[in-house]
Amino acid sequence: MLQQYKHILVAIDGSYEAELAFRKAVEVAKRNHGELFLIHVVDTRAFQNVSSFDSAMVEQVTDTAKKTMEQYVATAKKNGLDDVSYAIEYGAPKVIIAKDVPKEHDVDLIMIGATGLNAVERLLIGSVTEYVTRTAVCDVLVVRTDLDNKPALNQTGKKANIQPD
Template identity: 75%
Template structure:
């Protein structure tokens, strides 16, 4: 029996891994039929701003505007590849629970496609990995994308 996914969630954060997860999700959505929903999600981690003494709302607005531009580009790219049911959501708060539970419950997701973490073992131990948390606690299937569209390991860049 072939699993048909109808509601695919793709968290994107501007990383190379997230971009590759998006591209693979478009391919999966296309294979699963025209009714498949592809929802992109960007989470602005508001906890990151709590330690900044000069924090003001303009910082969050700037991050949100950058995210919107990236997400709009992704939606256009998905539509150019034939998807019609593509949307995005920008949420604010703790990425782990928003990606693993909140948005998947709200949209009735049956698959989360997420990029593999770029953290090494020590970094994961100290600050935790969103991907690791999502794979342990998600309310639906999770596919961790570790390879590019040719199934070769994702090359790290100086920006990663």
């Protein structure tokens, strides 16, 4: 019997790589007759350095994330996937994506972009993708290519085109 992934998690962080992971995850979910669960994690560490922290800032970040996630859900449905939902979580993205959400939602595949960080950010705070691939409780597919399976970044460092909806 072929492996079928029924509960697919995609980490959405606003990066180009996450967009590619989402696009491919929609197709994987359709082929497997599975459900797609999108997660956006608001990294609370970002607010620790803000001296005049107030709830309005959190509300603004949450509202923006909610609008973005609703657009992703609409895109997935427009592309023929009915079983799609999302959550916005707060905390450390690494643990939430690799362990917490997969256990809560019986995830059997995490699809994640190769990286949403530049080299300096990866060095300083570590790559979420690297942590997820090492510690996840299920299979992980790291998306490095566009929808035509060509490198996501061309040789000049420019992003490959994402096909329209």
